[in-house]
Amino acid sequence: MSALMKLKTLQGHLEGLNGFENPKIKFEQYATPAHLAATALYTIQTQFESIENCTVLDAGCGPGIWGIGAALLGASIVTAVDIDDDVLQVFKENVEEMELTNVDAVQCDFLDPRVARWEGYFDTVVMNPPFGTKNNAGIDMKFLRMGTLLSCDSVYSLHKTSTRTHIEKKIKDWDMKGSVIAEMKYELPATYRFHKQNSMNIAVDIWRVYHAQ
Numbered sequence: 001m002s003a004l005m006k007l008k009t010l011q012g013h014l015e016g017l018n019g020f021e022n023p024k025i026k027f028e029q030y031a032t033p034a035h036l037a038a039t040a041l042y043t044i045q046t047q048f049e050s051i052e053n054c055t056v057l058d059a060g061c062g063p064g065i066w067g068i069g070a071a072l073l074g075a076s077i078v079t080a081v082d083i084d085d086d087v088l089q090v091f092k093e094n095v096e097e098m099e100l101t102n103v104d105a106v107q108c109d110f111l112d113p114r115v116a117r118w119e120g121y122f123d124t125v126v127m128n129p130p131f132g133t134k135n136n137a138g139i140d141m142k143f144l145r146m147g148t149l150l151s152c153d154s155v156y157s158l159h160k161t162s163t164r165t166h167i168e169k170k171i172k173d174w175d176m177k178g179s180v181i182a183e184m185k186y187e188l189p190a191t192y193r194f195h196k197q198n199s200m201n202i203a204v205d206i207w208r209v210y211h212a213q
Contacts (some may be wrong), residue, residue: 001045001048002046003045003046003051004052004073004074005072005073007039010041010042010073011039012070013068013069013072013098013196014034014038014065014068014123015034015063016097017063017065017068017097018063018090018093018094018097019063019069019090020063020087020090021086022086022156028130028131028132028139031062031065032038032066032128033187035186036158036186037065037066037128039182039184039205040126040158040182041066041069041070041073041126042073043181043182043206044124044181044190044208045073046142047181049151050124050153050156051124052073052075053074053076054075054123054153055075055121055122055123056070056071056075056077056078056079056123056125057078057080057081057118057121057122057124057126057147057150058079058081058127058144059110059125059126059127059143060078060081060082060110060128060130061082061088061091061105063090063094064080064090064094064103066126066127067079067080067103068095068098068100068178069127071098071100071102072098073102076102077102077123078100078102078104079104079105079122080104081105081106081110082105082107082110083108084107088107090106092105094172109148110138110143110145111142115146115193116146116149118150119149119150120149120150120151121152122150122152123149123151123152123153123154124153124154124155124156125147125150125151125154125155126156127147127155127156127157127158129144129158129159130143130158140159140163143157144163144209145170145174148174148176148178148209151210151211153210153211154209154210155208155209156181156207156208156209157209158186158205158206159204159207160202160204161183161203162201164180167207175212176212177209177212178208178209179207180205180207180208181205181206181207181208182205183204183205183206184203184206185201186201186203187200187201188200
């Protein structure tokens with residue numbers, strides 16, 4: 001299965017995007033490295049054909065690296081949602097600079113029950129959800145669950161490898177199927193004042209979760 005552009009080209013485009021100007025700890029805002037996002041999106045397209053000509057939702061989009069990457073790989077329509085209006089302004093600037101016309105941004109809380117009105121609307125949901133540290137315990141699973149409700153096909157989501165067993169159990173509880181399609185290192189730069197190291201590597205999984213037939 002092919003992709004519209006080479007992995008290296010995609011990564012180059014994503015490296016040029018603007019990131020968070022003033023990241024907010026309450027939303028656990030961390031930049032997704034371009035290499036990680038490009039590799040994940042390229043894998044999603046070449047292994048599962050889940051981007052080109054598909055309707056894609058980027059949940060908790062931040063500056064938009066996932067949604068914009070999906071648009072570059074030929075998604076028919078990309079809808080990006082985030083709770084933070086400030087970061088959506090950065091997202092919109094990135095979309096304009098890339099001259100994309102098939103990407104739309106919506107300011108809303110992804111976990112608001114009203115979002116469920118989009119049930120089954122999207123072919124593919126991509127997300128790098130908050131990991132649920134500090135005051136947001138369990139939010140990663142809430143994001144993943146909402147994603148499964150909104151997708152009529154598959155959700156691709158980034159999670160700490162340390163949560164793998166927990167996710168396997170949750171997927172089974174939801175009567176869904178899932179597997180880890182990539183194991184990667186997430187280089188997390190020092191973003192907030194409480195970070196003591198310049199950066200740290202976190203082992204992460206890219207999950208594919210889909211409806212059991």
